[in-house]
Amino acid sequence: MHAPLAEHFGDYRLQRVLGEGASAIVYLAQDRRNQGWVALKVLAPHSGGHGPARDATRELFLKEAATARTLQHPDIVAVLDAGETEGRLWLAMEAVPGTSLQRYAKAQRLLPLPLVARIAERIARALAHAHGHGIVHRDLKPANVMVDWPSDTLKLADLGLARRDDAAPTATGLMLGTPAYMAPEQLAGNPPTPATDLYALGALLYQLVAGRLPHEAPTMGELLRQVAREPVLDLRLLKPGTPPALAALIGRLLAKRPQDRPASAATAADELAAIQPLLSNAPTR
Structure with a gap:
């Protein structure tokens, strides 16, 4: 289990938990910049370890997210943004019904x-x-x-x-x-x-x-x-x-x-x- 985040996380207002795994938790969240709804995947604290290993994890995560943003296909969940807030890596994706x-x-x-x-x-x-x-x-x-x-x-x-x-x-x-x-x-x-x-x-x-x-x-x-x-x-x-x-x-x-x-x-x-x-x-x- 992950400790719950506060209502606001960076530019996002967290609405509710959509799913949770060993390494991440996914929230339905609202982007306060444009009021759009996203699925916000927040990785567990200290994902990738500490020191140089953590730096390598951060670099790879952000590189992969940037690559994923290039995918434009009707049957692939769109990646909208990614970053690090309060020491936790996160990925914002389109919110999908169903x-x-x-x-x-x-x-x-x-x-x-x-x-x-x-x-x-x-x-x-x-x-x-x-x-x-x-x-x-x-x-x-x-x-x-x-x-x-x-x-x-x-x-x-x-x-x-x-x-x-x-x-x-x-x-x-x-x-x-x-x-x-x-x-x-x-x-x-x-x-x-x-x-x-x-x-x-x-x-x-x-x-x-x-x-x-x-x-x-x-x-x-x-x-x-x-x-x-x-x-x-x-x-x-x-x-x-x-x-x-x-x-x-x-x-x-x-x-x-x-x-x-x-x-x-x-x-x-x-x-x-x-x-x-x-x-x-x-x-x-």
């Missing part, structure tokens, strides 16, 4: 397959845009995709802390990402690439179809072993009505070797678009 896909990643809340494929296509096209600018998400998961059905809004979030392809690894060797969605090579300590984002897309898609992750284990060690060595259970065994073309694409996205995955996010998006007409007669779940 809920995260995490709500629909459970067996009792599964979405219709045509909608799942359409969502995945939009995510893939957003990733293709980011990859085209040299940016890898590196932490794609249902919680980082916002949806609002009435407005047909989908937004890929948390690209503000994503790293460029050519960025150096973190000085601390910290494993960045959520292990259940991370590719084998990423878990082995290799730097994230567009191919690791495709693996995460496969894990997300698998979960939206099956209501469970491709690999589930009681301990981190067992999870790492499964991701590295164990084949993923064919979706058609879990969900017999899954069309073969969709199951096959998800299987390739989850390939152990990066070179066995689709060539790019754009390629995956095109395949998902081609599959959608085949899903119109898919059984209701």
Whole structure:
């Protein structure tokens, strides 16, 4: 838990907490300069350590935020500003209505397959845009995709802390990402690439179809072993009505070797678009 901030934080008036994790807390906040509403992500105090390590973290954070601000795509949450206030790094992003896909990643809340494929296509096209600018998400998961059905809004979030392809690894060797969605090579300590984002897309898609992750284990060690060595259970065994073309694409996205995955996010998006007409007669779940 993070200690709550005062009502005012720099140029922002904090309204309420939208979400909280181990390293940051996100507020709905109003920019007092223009009265606009933003999602304000405030990192925990002393993020990145102290002294030179802290300085390096600050420099990298602000550089990444500046890069993320260059992304202009309808399905990517816009980064508006970033800085440091009262010793805490922060990132201001557009406030997005709706809920995260995490709500629909459970067996009792599964979405219709045509909608799942359409969502995945939009995510893939957003990733293709980011990859085209040299940016890898590196932490794609249902919680980082916002949806609002009435407005047909989908937004890929948390690209503000994503790293460029050519960025150096973190000085601390910290494993960045959520292990259940991370590719084998990423878990082995290799730097994230567009191919690791495709693996995460496969894990997300698998979960939206099956209501469970491709690999589930009681301990981190067992999870790492499964991701590295164990084949993923064919979706058609879990969900017999899954069309073969969709199951096959998800299987390739989850390939152990990066070179066995689709060539790019754009390629995956095109395949998902081609599959959608085949899903119109898919059984209701």
